[in-house]
Amino acid sequence: MEQAVEFMTGIVLLALSLSFLLRSRDWSNWLENIRQDEPYRVLPIGCFTILISSFMVAFHPVWDGFFILVTIIGVLGIIEGSFYLLFPGVLRNILGILAPNYDPMIRIWGALFGLLGVLILMKWCDAVNII
Amino acid sequence: MEYAIELMVGICFLVLGLSIFLRTHDWIGWVGHIKQQGRNASLVLGVVNLLLGSFILAFHWVWEGLAMIVTIFGVLFTFRSVILLLCPGFLPKMLECLTPRLNGVFKLAGVIVTLIGAIVLYDWNMSTGSF
Numbered sequence: 001m002e003q004a005v006e007f008m009t010g011i012v013l014l015a016l017s018l019s020f021l022l023r024s025r026d027w028s029n030w031l032e033n034i035r036q037d038e039p040y041r042v043l044p045i046g047c048f049t050i051l052i053s054s055f056m057v058a059f060h061p062v063w064d065g066f067f068i069l070v071t072i073i074g075v076l077g078i079i080e081g082s083f084y085l086l087f088p089g090v091l092r093n094i095l096g097i098l099a100p101n102y103d104p105m106i107r108i109w110g111a112l113f114g115l116l117g118v119l120i121l122m123k124w125c126d127a128v129n130i131i
Numbered sequence: 132m133e134y135a136i137e138l139m140v141g142i143c144f145l146v147l148g149l150s151i152f153l154r155t156h157d158w159i160g161w162v163g164h165i166k167q168q169g170r171n172a173s174l175v176l177g178v179v180n181l182l183l184g185s186f187i188l189a190f191h192w193v194w195e196g197l198a199m200i201v202t203i204f205g206v207l208f209t210f211r212s213v214i215l216l217l218c219p220g221f222l223p224k225m226l227e228c229l230t231p232r233l234n235g236v237f238k239l240a241g242v243i244v245t246l247i248g249a250i251v252l253y254d255w256n257m258s259t260g261s262f
Binding site: 001038039040043044046047050051054055057058059061078081082085086088089 | 132135136138139142143146147149150153154157158160161164183
């Protein structure tokens with residue numbers, strides 16, 4: 001099960017990274033849309049984030065070696081989701097600092113996600129002896 | 132596998148319950164948004180409930196002790212998804228009836244969901260001896 005979660009995390013990070021890098025304009029519009037809308041828009045995003053992150057932590061309780069990275073991403077996701085659910089108005093304030101030009105931030109996140117995704121998938125391939 | 136589901140449900144319920152209790156106003160705003168979406172929102176929520184309920188039931192078929200609470204919620208989510216998907220007109224009508232009492236309903240639901248999350252996490256901790 002742990003290896004399945006590692007594979008899932010690698011694929012998701014890689015796909016998100018490509019989307020962030022190739023479609024940064026669309027993500028930028030989406031963030032601006034959230035900033036201008038009511039705070040309740042953040043609540044479903046918080047629910048989704050905490051659901052996926054708690055799944056990662058619960059099904060991947062690995063606290064040593066390289067793959068601790070996946071567990072840490074899950075823990076950070078739980079913190080992020082809790083933050084959205086408990087302080088839904090704060091995201092708009094944070095986005096307000098960067099608005100309206102989110103492109104550089106999205107590209108930095110895209111590069112970081114891509115790097116993490118490739119690293120996790122490479123290590124996963126090593127672990128399951130696929131390549 | 133059962134313990135992983137309990138941890139996941141415990142974390143989600145605890146944070147979600149606190150959010151519903153502390154950010155009632157924002158959740159009421161979200162309900163207003165759902166009401167505007169009408170029958171379409173019912174279908175989306177139905178699919179989410181079906182995925183969540185069937186996931187819990189598939190990996191957590193436990194009918195004894197406190198852990199049974201999680202299985203019961205799996206059944207409730209699945210049952211709710213059937214209503215939302217087969218009778219999409221029911222949700223807007225129900226929300227219309229609840230609207231005058233929404234603040235009280237949300238406060239009560241927040242307390243109950245938080246308590247259930249705490250109980251599930253306590254039982255998970257007792258069973259696994261993690262902390």
